[in-house]
Amino acid sequence: MNKISVIGAGSWGTAVSCLLAKKGYEVILWGRSPDLINQMVEERRNPVYLQNLALPDNLELTSDIEQAALGGELIVLAIPSHAMRQILKQFKSALKSNIYFISLTKGLENHSSMTMSQVLQDELGVNSSKIAVLSGPNHAEEVARDVPSATVIAATDSNLAKTLQNIFMAASFRVYTNSDVLGVELGGAIKNVIAVAVGVSDGLGFGDNTKASLMTRGLAEMTRFGIEMGANPFTFSGLSGIGDLIVTCTSRYSRNRFVGEKIGKGEKLKDIVSNMRMVAEGVLTSAALKEMSKNRKVELPICEQVYAVLYENKDPYNCVSDLMKRGATNEVEELINFYETRDKGLV
Amino acid sequence: MNKISVIGAGSWGTAVSCLLAKKGYEVILWGRSPDLINQMVEERRNPVYLQNLALPDNLELTSDIEQAALGGELIVLAIPSHAMRQILKQFKSALKSNIYFISLTKGLENHSSMTMSQVLQDELGVNSSKIAVLSGPNHAEEVARDVPSATVIAATDSNLAKTLQNIFMAASFRVYTNSDVLGVELGGAIKNVIAVAVGVSDGLGFGDNTKASLMTRGLAEMTRFGIEMGANPFTFSGLSGIGDLIVTCTSRYSRNRFVGEKIGKGEKLKDIVSNMRMVAEGVLTSAALKEMSKNRKVELPICEQVYAVLYENKDPYNCVSDLMKRGATNEVEELINFYETRDKGLV
Numbered sequence: 001m002n003k004i005s006v007i008g009a010g011s012w013g014t015a016v017s018c019l020l021a022k023k024g025y026e027v028i029l030w031g032r033s034p035d036l037i038n039q040m041v042e043e044r045r046n047p048v049y050l051q052n053l054a055l056p057d058n059l060e061l062t063s064d065i066e067q068a069a070l071g072g073e074l075i076v077l078a079i080p081s082h083a084m085r086q087i088l089k090q091f092k093s094a095l096k097s098n099i100y101f102i103s104l105t106k107g108l109e110n111h112s113s114m115t116m117s118q119v120l121q122d123e124l125g126v127n128s129s130k131i132a133v134l135s136g137p138n139h140a141e142e143v144a145r146d147v148p149s150a151t152v153i154a155a156t157d158s159n160l161a162k163t164l165q166n167i168f169m170a171a172s173f174r175v176y177t178n179s180d181v182l183g184v185e186l187g188g189a190i191k192n193v194i195a196v197a198v199g200v201s202d203g204l205g206f207g208d209n210t211k212a213s214l215m216t217r218g219l220a221e222m223t224r225f226g227i228e229m230g231a232n233p234f235t236f237s238g239l240s241g242i243g244d245l246i247v248t249c250t251s252r253y254s255r256n257r258f259v260g261e262k263i264g265k266g267e268k269l270k271d272i273v274s275n276m277r278m279v280a281e282g283v284l285t286s287a288a289l290k291e292m293s294k295n296r297k298v299e300l301p302i303c304e305q306v307y308a309v310l311y312e313n314k315d316p317y318n319c320v321s322d323l324m325k326r327g328a329t330n331e332v333e334e335l336i337n338f339y340e341t342r343d344k345g346l347v
Numbered sequence: 348m349n350k351i352s353v354i355g356a357g358s359w360g361t362a363v364s365c366l367l368a369k370k371g372y373e374v375i376l377w378g379r380s381p382d383l384i385n386q387m388v389e390e391r392r393n394p395v396y397l398q399n400l401a402l403p404d405n406l407e408l409t410s411d412i413e414q415a416a417l418g419g420e421l422i423v424l425a426i427p428s429h430a431m432r433q434i435l436k437q438f439k440s441a442l443k444s445n446i447y448f449i450s451l452t453k454g455l456e457n458h459s460s461m462t463m464s465q466v467l468q469d470e471l472g473v474n475s476s477k478i479a480v481l482s483g484p485n486h487a488e489e490v491a492r493d494v495p496s497a498t499v500i501a502a503t504d505s506n507l508a509k510t511l512q513n514i515f516m517a518a519s520f521r522v523y524t525n526s527d528v529l530g531v532e533l534g535g536a537i538k539n540v541i542a543v544a545v546g547v548s549d550g551l552g553f554g555d556n557t558k559a560s561l562m563t564r565g566l567a568e569m570t571r572f573g574i575e576m577g578a579n580p581f582t583f584s585g586l587s588g589i590g591d592l593i594v595t596c597t598s599r600y601s602r603n604r605f606v607g608e609k610i611g612k613g614e615k616l617k618d619i620v621s622n623m624r625m626v627a628e629g630v631l632t633s634a635a636l637k638e639m640s641k642n643r644k645v646e647l648p649i650c651e652q653v654y655a656v657l658y659e660n661k662d663p664y665n666c667v668s669d670l671m672k673r674g675a676t677n678e679v680e681e682l683i684n685f686y687e688t689r690d691k692g693l694v
Contacts, residue, residue: 137559150560152678174671176678212484213497216590234679237584243563324521331499331523332581
């Protein structure tokens with residue numbers, strides 16, 4: 001896999017294509033806007049994202065998606081989740097056989113609630129053994145500056161995971177593998193809802209104790225839901241679960257935490273959203289989880305309160321106090337019971 | 348258990364004794380210094396810690412440890428770990444039978460590397476079924492201000508855990524139970540070493556990615572060590588594990604993170620320690636863990652680097668880059684293998 005196509009010239013796609021090109025791979029980076037791509041060709045920088053990052057000489061650029069898709073033995077997807085299916089449709093007819101895919105995109109598809117690897121399988125008809133996902137506590141801007149970072153690549157085929165681990169591993173970018181694709185993807189989606197809750201707590205002026213408790217109980221919630229869906233509980237305690245949750249909840253830049261903070265300060269969702277260029281994923285994901293948890297009868301108390309505050313005008317203060325007043329429980333018993341009664345293997 | 352003795356009038360002992368007294372329990376709080384206690388009796392405040400917290404009228408105060416120990420059906424220990432055994436010796440002869448204990452103290456005993464509940468058993472000859480521990484992401488100052496907080500009480504006897512859960516539960520203080528006393532105590536000790544590592548990373552000017560990765564891999568390390576010692580792996584993903592780790596690593600006030608930060612900025616341990624009133628627990632715990640991991644052949648790469656930077660003058664930058672250069676691994680396989688090959692139950 002020497003030829004790599006990176007689809008998406010946002011901050012993450014740009015950072016990752018530079019990382020791979022610097023390692024000597026033949027990388028072609030696709031961006032939707034011909035103007036932007038032309039400017040990048042001329043200036044050898046991305047004028048919108050990571051302006052200080054010099055594009056390596058060997059990084060090819062294109063706004064022709066078929067050209068991009070034809071070039072790669074490995075296709076790296078770094079586009080927003082809401083655009084995934086529509087962009088796949090644009091290049092699926094140009095695909096050669098025997099291509100591998102790695103999704104860097106977090107979040108669930110609206111309405112279908114599919115993860116991105118599921119969308120790939122569904123739309124392209126690709127076998128799951130050809131698909132990997134990469135996720136972790138990775139601000140693109142820090143990866144671009146060679147700040148020490150770690151991430152996880154998951155694939156059901158362990159050889160594919162190891163091959164991709166070698167491809168992406170760099171001096172300041174440490175890659176772990178995992179076989180639990182679903183768990184890695186669910187963590188990357190659910191953490192956005194927990195980040196909204198943490199933002200609400202910040203907006204209400206609560207403290208570090210509240211924040212750490214919400215994150216920890218958020219992890220328990222993610223894990224419980226993940227087990228129900230067939231994921232490995234340990235995955236949520238890894239880089240794509242708690243790792244990403246930590247970086248999202250402690251970052252001033254997280255859109256999801258930001259929406260929560262505004263809500264906690266008394267603003268209304270429609271006013272907040274109308275001032276944002278992009279919708280915060282956690283807003284949509286909380287609705288998807290509400291539906292899924294009802295169907296599957298899994299308790300997701302934090303997600304439920306986030307849904308209530310976003311969509312049902314519930315007073316944010318009451319959300320937190322309702323969380324505090326729940327029945328007294330055992331911290332791990334529920335996980336263990338859940339796990340054991342379903343008799344699922346750990347992998 | 349209506350009569351409760353709280354041993355230790357530091358910030359945590361003061362906050363917890365007020366919480367219990369406000370709930371109507373007959374609480375007597377012991378502090379070592381007669382002057383301090385007299386001042387507290389007069390002013391109905393603790394002049395050293397949590398000065399804004401009014402002591403409830405029904406909170407009794409004493410500097411006579413035998414009086415304190417005689418009064419309680421439940422003895423709450425809120426003293427530093429290095430003082431635990433010596434203080435137990437002072438009142439063991441005054442103890443009535445049929446007394447219960449709950450330790451709020453984190454850390455391992457120097458030299459013996461015992462947890463606090465083990466010290467209690469060893470020194471007082473009390474049966475483990477009478478001992479509980481409380482731990483979680485709890486800044487005393489926030490609990491004193493009724494900021495929503497959560498914690499965990501662990502006891503091998505689940506009835507004791509539930510009784511204590513009822514005693515400590517308050518509107519802004521949510522208590523979970525757990526049966527894994529050892530796991531709860533190990534989390535509270537090891538998190539201090541990981542906090543030193545996170546401080547080193549901060550001192551070197553690394554980013555949020557690095558911090559979240561160190562915390563996540565620190566959790567993996569805690570869990571691996573805990574399984575080896577016989578703890579439940581899920582405990583470390585709970586409030587006393589990752590919860591407390593989050594609050595410690597993101598707080599500007601943590602002594603352990605502070606020591607690490609100074610080291611990362613190039614200062615030497617002996618200079619840092621000579622300027623501190625109290626030694627940071629993580630400094631001693633890293634030495635204890637180094638020894639224990641060698642004896643038990645468990646890999647603790649972060650703790651090992653913390654030991655090297657503190658005691659062997661290793662360059663902090665090289666510590667982080669050595670962590671990044673370790674062999675490529677699977678994120679969860681090691682935990683699963685560890686778990687399965689030892690064939691331990693989940694509780």
